[in-house]
Amino acid sequence: MKAIVTAAWLAEHAQDKDLIIADCRFRLDDVAAGDSAYQAAHLPGAVRLDLDRDLTGAKGEHGGRHPLPDLAQLAAKLGSLGIGNGTTVVAYDDQGGAMASRLWWLLRYMGHDAEAYILDGGYTGREKAGYPLDSAVPEPNPQTFRLQVREGLTADVEEVRGKLGQPGVVLVDSREAPRYRGEAEPIDRAAGHIPGAVNRFWGEGRGADGAWKSAEAQRERFADLSRDDEIIVYCGSGVTACPNVMALEAAGFTRVKLYPGSWSDWISYADNPVAVGDE
Secondary structure (H helix, E strand, C coil), X not given: CCCEECHHHHHHHCCCXXXXXXXXXXXXXXXXXXXXXXXXXXXXXXXXXXXXXXXXXXXXXXXXXXXXXXXXXHHHHHHHCCCXXXXXXXXXXXXXXXXXXXXXXXXXXXXXXXXXXXXXXXXXXXXHCCCCCECCCCCCXXXXXXXXXXXXXXCCHHHHHHHCCCCCEEEEECCCHHHHHCCCCCCCCCCCECCCCEECCHHHHECCCCCECCHHHHHHHCCCCCCCCEEEEECCCCCCHHHHHHHHHHCCCCCEEECCCHHHHHCXXXXXXXXXXXX
């Protein structure tokens, strides 16, 4: 996959002048864990971006559990960390790439011009491979990140509602199958899925060894979908949908949108329909 780099590739390019490594580790069950892990050890030179603090905005009645951040504030933060529009970024986490993919997607949405990558295997894979780690906090050379929002990459609740059942539009639910079917819901207040959505668990984009599958294998995951269709991807809160956006694009889909509020936003509207079981 184009957006994936290996630990060996990163070791070769880590000293490149215009490359920044971003630590995106985060745990939903312990929101302080990512910062603590970074302080203990991280990839040498890595800057820190936290899902709750940096990659998520203020929560309200609607918008979901992880609404998009204030983009101007994030642009300023990226610049302070040495990330400009032309900076190559390699993001990693220790949760299969879910949190790192959120940064990957936000960079594209905000008008980042250079390459953005996810580190295959993440922090754990890099550590197991024996590459050095560090605890020093880097002092980046500040850059200017010019915000150029690409509006066509998202769909809001009104657009999703208006396109339910519309030919040529496919909703992809990225959560695990029991949550999609409404059999279990450990996080949100209601179980089920948006009517008409197909289920493609984001974790199936990786193999049994945890490595990301090839572009060909991603095409096989989505073989029943047409590349002519508009694809709207969601999950619980707009985070783990991002790996599926990445996988769909690797599979050759060009009309892919993210529903940032996702299921937690959808169910915040009492009149939105909910489906259970398999479609």
